[in-house]
Amino acid sequence: MEQEGNMKVADVVDCKGWPADKSKTGGWKSASLVLGIEITERLSTIGIGVNLVTYLVSTMHLPSADSANIVTNFLGTSFMLCFLGGLVADTFLGRFATIAIFSVVQALGTGLLSVSTGLPQLRPPPCNSATVRCQQASNLQMTVLYLCLYLIALGTGGLKSSVSGFGSDQFDEKDEKERTQMTSFFSRFFFFISTGTFLAVTMLVYIQDEVGRSWAYGMCCLFMVISIAIFLSGTRRCRYKKRAGSPIVHILQVIVASFRKRKLVHDPNVMLLYENCPEAMRIPHTEQYRFLDKAAIQVEGDDEQMLDGKQMTNPWNLCSVSRVEEVKMLIRxxxxxxxxxxxxxxxxxxxxxxxxxxxxxxxxxxxxxxxxxxxxxxxxxxxxxxxxxxxxxxxxxxxxxxxxxxxxxxxxxxxxxxxxxxxxxxxxxxxxxxxxxxxxxxxxxxxxxxxxxxxxxxxxxxxxxxxxxxxxxxxxxxxxxxxxxxxxxxxxxxxxxxxxxxxxxxxxxxxxxxxxxxxxxxxxxxxxxxxxxxxxxxxxxxxxxxxxxxxxxxxxxxxxxxxxxxxxxxxxxxx
CATH class of the missing domain: 1.20.1250.20 (MFS general substrate transporter like domains)
Known part of the structure; x- marks a missing residue:
């Protein structure tokens, strides 16, 4: 029985919701499933972004400054949506489902971009020697282009927020062998990011210029579909981290509780502040940003009556010192x-x-x-x-x-x-x-x-x-x-x-x-x-x-x- 217990991994479950078994789940085989998706994501996003300015200037006939802004806004939105993707994964879907869903979104966006760049109706006519001023892309043509780009940005933001975390979930930090494998995984993960970027700025850009953008983007869509299929094939072997709630909610609870108690006098004795964490998990109190400490001052009415008759702390009224210190750490x-x-x-x-x-x-x-x-x-x-x-x-x-x-x-x-x-x-x-x-x-x-x-x-x-x-x-x-x-x-x-x-x-x-x-x-x-x-x-x-x-x-x-x-x-x- 003791040996069987040692084969279980804390805080993770298998695809059926049972405690994950080390011998049947996780490890390198499961972690490597995200590498294909990551290299394809870099190939698509960077391959599109790095050569998009030449397409906007030479084909869509947009001004140089406007073209540069479109590229930076596209890439900027991709990274900004990583924050949203992390929130969705932590609060609602979990990392596996988030990766799968947003990978499909990115594949859809890349496929539509392949079609839009291939149809003559979705780009202005080419310039010629008799043209005094090249005709810029119409509002409809730019709307279709924006739709494709921001579908890709949404997909990138969603999956990129979870791929590295899901890969690390496949290793047990308390197991020395698996902890070493996790370190190796992060090194290889960064290598795959760099490889995808290098292929994007060399091979994919060459195909765009010499063969055609539509073919290049179509290849990216195909590679992403294959990567998704490989990723889903490992469903039974993966480990799934239990969701602990949104950290944004925890931060808001500290802010709201400290605001509600802003008129209270802060007691200099920190031992009187509320703390419900086990001693081994506590974060030491610090003097900086003491206005947040008021969230940990316990007063009458901080407990609320629950349906089962038990008194439980309302986190919107009272937060532990450790929870307050977490927010202080982020502020720093x-x-x-x-x-x-x-x-x-x-x-x-x-x-x-x-x-x-x-x-x-x-x-x-x-x-x-x-x-x-x-x-x-x-x-x-x-x-x-x-x-x-x-x-x-x-x-x-x-x-x-x-x-x-x-x-x-x-x-x-x-x-x-x-x-x-x-x-x-x-x-x-x-x-x-x-x-x-x-x-x-x-x-x-x-x-x-x-x-x-x-x-x-x-x-x-x-x-x-x-x-x-x-x-x-x-x-x-x-x-x-x-x-x-x-x-x-x-x-x-x-x-x-x-x-x-x-x-x-x-x-x-x-x-x-x-x-x-x-x-x-x-x-x-x-x-x-x-x-x-x-x-x-x-x-x-x-x-x-x-x-x-x-x-x-x-x-x-x-x-x-x-x-x-x-x-x-x-x-x-x-x-």
């Missing part, structure tokens, strides 16, 4: 959260204006003409090379010299922000050179300057992503309570979304301010007539100011926690 994440948004605004330029720059430059290698969107392979390459060098060189050196595991999460975020500043400076200098060539080249469609001169800006920002992405993920996971880790991961992903939206906002503001008196603005429809270098310089200045603000936050606002406190705040408590 916000300064770093706010100062990392700017990086993803810089990141957005690598997928929009940098691709448009490349489209005006020579991209030949022998007889082979590299698609403009495929230049972002150097961006992905910068990320992969930096990760490899960091893991294989930097971390071992840190272990031998200082007995550390490498840079801290805050240091990695800082390095990423610094590299983004250098990337924008390099981009501004390169664009200034490209514009000088454009002025002397006259009406030539392809400028006599190599697109490979854009590599420094791609590589610097790509290296920055390697540091800031891993640093942010580590920071938000280790500094949040375990019961809110899914939400804190969603909070991290909103920095990507808000950075993309900020890019759209800046583009709109700069276009509005610089287009006056009939003069071409910085972001002209034809970038050879604009001053994109000024826009890059503006981003370099804003990134520098943001970097200084981050240093202040890291030095004075965020207080490092001791290992003991990390242990206490990482427990899963449902108090």
């Amino acid at each position: 994440l916000l300064p770093v959260w706010a100062t990392t948004i700017m990086f993803w605004t810089v990141h957005a330029q690598m997928l929009t204006f940098s691709v448009e720059q490349a489209s005006t430059m020579e991209r030949n290698v022998g007889r082979f003409n590299i698609p403009a969107g495929s230049l972002t392979a150097f961006f992905v390459g910068g990320t992969l090379i930096t990760l490899a060098v960091y893991d294989r060189v930097v971390v071992p050196l840190c272990r031998s010299w200082k007995d550390t595991q490498g840079f801290t999460n805050l240091q990695r975020i800082g390095i990423g922000l610094a590299l983004s500043v250098l990337g924008m400076i390099a981009a501004a200098l390169m664009e200034n050179r490209r514009l000088s060539v454009a002025r002397s080249a006259g009406s030539r469609t392809t400028l006599p300057v190599s697109a490979f001169t854009l590599i420094p800006q791609f590589f610097l920002v790509g290296s920055g992503e390697a540091f800031i992405y891993t640093g942010q993920l580590d920071f938000f996971i280790t500094r949040s309570p375990k019961s809110m880790k899914t939400m804190s991961t969603g909070l991290f992903l909103t920095t990507l979304s808000l950075g993309l939206f900020l890019s759209s906002f800046l583009v709109s503001v700069v276009t509005s301010i610089t287009n006056h008196n009939g003069e071409k603005g910085w972001l002209a429809d034809n970038i050879n007539k604009g001053r994109l270098d000024y826009f890059y310089a503006l981003l370099a200045v804003l990134s520098t100011i943001n970097f200084i603000a981050y240093l202040a936050v890291a030095a004075f606002v965020i207080k490092p926690q001791s290992p003991a406190n990390f242990g206490k705040t990482s427990v899963d408590n449902n108090c």
Whole structure:
């Protein structure tokens, strides 16, 4: 009987709702089911996003600034919906059903996009030499395009919020062997993300340009359908995490309870505050944000009569100290959260204006003409090379010299922000050179300057992503309570979304301010007539100011926690 009990995994069940049996469920076979869906999701979302600006400009005949905003809004919405997807998974559907349903939504959106880009009726007629002004896409044509894109965004947001969590659910953290396998899973999971991104900016972009977008998007739809079928085939072998309720509800309960008791006098004796968590699961009380402590002051009327006659605490009136401290921990994440948004605004330029720059430059290698969107392979390459060098060189050196595991999460975020500043400076200098060539080249469609001169800006920002992405993920996971880790991961992903939206906002503001008196603005429809270098310089200045603000936050606002406190705040408590 004892051996049988050891084969059960706590907090997870099988497909029939019984306690999961280690010998029959979970492990690598079950975890690998999500890898196919993740690589296909990256192939679709990035493959569409990275080359969409050229389609909008050359085929739909939209202005350059409007096209860039459509791309960043599409990608930004995809990441923003991750927060919604996590809420749906935690509160209603569970991770397995969320992945399955939203994968179908993304496959549907990609399939419709394949059809819409293939039908001549859904795009304007091509320009010709007799056309004074190319005809822009009609409202109907743009509505169909938006429908396809935002179905894909909805699918991406829903499934991306749950794939990594569902994969980790297939391993038992209390089993040493499975805990090691879980660490290996996350490494392979990131590898599959990078592989999907690399295939998107190389193979898929090439197919879009040389064979046809409709064929490329149709392939993505087919791959997603196959991935869904493989995922569903493992239903019987998977482990399913029990839902513990929405963390957003828990946060709202603390806020509402503290507001209701805002007029109460705070007793300096914290021992009198309400606490119902087992001692091993308690989070120590802190003095910061003491106004929230009023949610833990117990007064008459906090208990409500239940139907079975038992008195139970009403969480909207009274919350435990540990529940209050969870909310405090999330609040402490916000300064770093706010100062990392700017990086993803810089990141957005690598997928929009940098691709448009490349489209005006020579991209030949022998007889082979590299698609403009495929230049972002150097961006992905910068990320992969930096990760490899960091893991294989930097971390071992840190272990031998200082007995550390490498840079801290805050240091990695800082390095990423610094590299983004250098990337924008390099981009501004390169664009200034490209514009000088454009002025002397006259009406030539392809400028006599190599697109490979854009590599420094791609590589610097790509290296920055390697540091800031891993640093942010580590920071938000280790500094949040375990019961809110899914939400804190969603909070991290909103920095990507808000950075993309900020890019759209800046583009709109700069276009509005610089287009006056009939003069071409910085972001002209034809970038050879604009001053994109000024826009890059503006981003370099804003990134520098943001970097200084981050240093202040890291030095004075965020207080490092001791290992003991990390242990206490990482427990899963449902108090």
